[in-house]
Amino acid sequence: MTDHVTTALHDALAGEAARMTTPEDPWPRFAARESAHRRVRRRRTAAAVAGVLAVLVGVQTNVVPLPGWMPAVAVAAAPSRLTAGPTRGSLAGDTAWLDGLCRQIPGITEPEGLWEIADRGAIRIVFAGDVPGHRLALALLPVRLGLISGWTMAWYGGPAGAAPDRMTFDGTLDAREPVATLFDGSVTDGGFALVVGPPGSAVTINGGAVYTAEGTVVRRTLATSTGAGGVAVVALPPGREPEVATQVTVDGTPYYAGPLNGGWSGRTGEIEDPTPEMLDAAARGARGPGLDNQVFLTFAATALRLSRLHLQDVTLRLLWTGTVNGKAAGLLTLQPSGGGVVVWAFHGDTTLHRFDLRLLVPADGAFERPYAWRLRAEGRDNVTDRVVVVAPPGAASATVTFGGGAPVPVPLDASGSGETTVPPGSPAVVTAYAAGGEVMATTPLHVLEDSADQLPGDTPGTRVTGS
Template sequence: MTHDLDLALRDSLTSAADALTTPDDPWPHFSRRETARRRVRRVRGTVFAGVLAAAVGVQTNVVPLPSWTPSIAVAAPWAGLADAPTRGSLAGDRVWLDGLRGHIKGLRDSEGLWEVAGRDRIRVLYAGDIPGHRLAIALVPLRLGVFMDWTVMFYKGPVGAAPAEMVEDGNTDARSPVVFWAQGDATNGGAAVVVGPPGSAVTINKGFTYSPQGVIDYQPTTASGANGVAVAQLPPSPVDPGTSAQVTNNGKVIFEGGIVGGWNFADDGSHEVTDAMLAAAVKGSRGPGLEPAILATFVQSALQDSRLSAKDVTVHLRWSGTINGQPAALLTLQPHNGGVLAYAMHGNASSWRTDLRLLLPADKADQRPLAWRVRANGSDAMTDKVIVVAPAAAAAVRLTIDGGPSDPVAIDSSGYGTTTVPPGKRAAVTAFAADGTTLPTTPVPLGSDFGGLPGASPDTRVVK
């Protein structure tokens, strides 16, 4: 009977939690991307929903379990790294590696203290000196009561540091075939390390520009040898340089994307969104306008996401209005002599959601209609609703789904309109001038790709 009540209570609480919706604030996502001190929950809270109150002391490690007590594995680490030998300049220093294993501590989160489940089981994936630091990356078994899970933990110290001088510098999920670490600042630069399976080929791109053609031009790369590791020294930069990597194993790309970590921005005011910038941005905009604080928040978020400095871009508010009852905007950023980045957002100065991020060719960017899919409130699930914003030169817009016949989209005096596209279906919008001249066509992004640089994935760029 008690078990049935526990199940009913768990199901009731789960249903209530699922029904809650909150505005999507992208700042926590950006903050997690821009700091190396990431904390990863070992298991979801629902794992513990059925644990009886009498067992709470054991489950949170308040009451230690004997070492021989069997554990329940939440998940296993990715085998390609779990079975890999230690790499890096300290790979052959057994005394140093054993010292590090003895120095590694457990992790505490809201469920309790996750203790190291056997130091002899710790696998040091990488250990060595890199530009500015000594770095160690370890695959660590952690135990909380009867549950056991794995995490990748990062430890850093000064070049030549002893194990006791290494400090914990964040942790991440252990089920990825690739791990990476990156840090730096505006004055001294920094370093990036990527560790893939042994024998994989690794390249690190140390910077980028948004080209006028609407593609990302990456800076020269640092390539690994055959051991699946690459280390790159990063030059000083006032903003995150947008470091990225590609890892190929057995002829297949197993990772391609940004190397996110911690970058200390220059505190020289060059990233501040000024009143003059906002005044220039709203000239020629369509729609009722936005409160300056909200517009400043949206612009700052777009600058951070695109890794651009306020002093290096031109900002234009193309449209403002209301989405889901909240202030909304479509704005563009254009770095000097570069491509155009379009961002759609809605919310307020403290809580907002990014709906669109798209890199466009500079040519005729202001003549393009732009469209994005609407996600469900409090969820990343795509609905069939699509928002369309036409350029000022457009008198009409038509929608094409999967290359079929085009249908008109009704737009108001601000260029705003809505239509529907089934989730997963490819679609495009085309604008027409009053004299019937065809203006550019723009695809409707399929999903919500909000990782890495805009333009790094096919769903965040337009190349013609």
């Protein structure tokens, strides 16, 4: 009899549990969003038995208080070394202000529920201080949503000299991030840039990137950290959005390099998109069937934006047009006055396009050398073995050399372009020859780089000099 009752109860509970819907696990999405400096979001847990599930749902959304006997489940990795050590910044010694901020930091409301501060005594203020026009604080927070606990960092901001109760939540940062960066300002008022590295690190904030005629990227140093603080801050003047980046080293070893997170408001009134007349002038002399002006405009505008260049500062040229994967394709260049040449290859249309090549080359001979780029599987990021080659004007033939083998001829069409194959991941060199067989120039074919976070020329795979 007892076995029969046990079996019936088991079957009933199993059936009830099977009918319950388990909330979708939001943790992967949260991690991605938090890494992008968006607001915090963490996973919720479901139970298998209906009678317990109702209580757990209340606990998980913080509607029902978490019983003292029920431990939280930690799901986040340990915070990075950025959060170690004492508070840094101009307010580091103001314990009254820091304690006041810790007392008034609220939980973080998300669609899943309220992420409460799990232990207010465990809050750690990583940075607190005044920057031009603002007061900022970066806090490491122990947070909990129901049974789930973890760590996140959060920015708080206010006007210069603000009291703790005037500091407002400005967004979250993944607690595993190696550095914390921020820049903010406007065309009319200017702004600031701030980088907080690990304690003891050396931090440099750079700006005003220049593509040199020799084919390198040089930046002007705007600020450096002092002592062992690992913090650098600089005021930014009014005007168009500045190009700022940071380099962080620990014990003399490169630790982090990249752009700063933030935004710049307002417009300077400058014309950023080429006019039809500019496009016509840039396309004069281009080989191939030509590009629709709207498609050319799309390609050019993307190249300007990703190169961090402004139209009034550069010369735009279209070198070649054709078809790639059934879509219009173009090879174009941007050259700042007196600087190197940034080469871009695109294919697509006005609604969907992608770049296939971004390369910084020295000004000398930039228009007399061949260019080649690898193709990804259309609609995906998988690298194929297909390679497009465009020879310079006047070239009679071209070859590609890879893997220590002999040069492989590339058949060229009337536009001076052709397609060949090179194993993915294999470095190669493309060479152009004159009619008499003399070598005109060679250009490396790099492994494809998908990310455009850094400038062309910042990495070995996007430059010729020092490759």
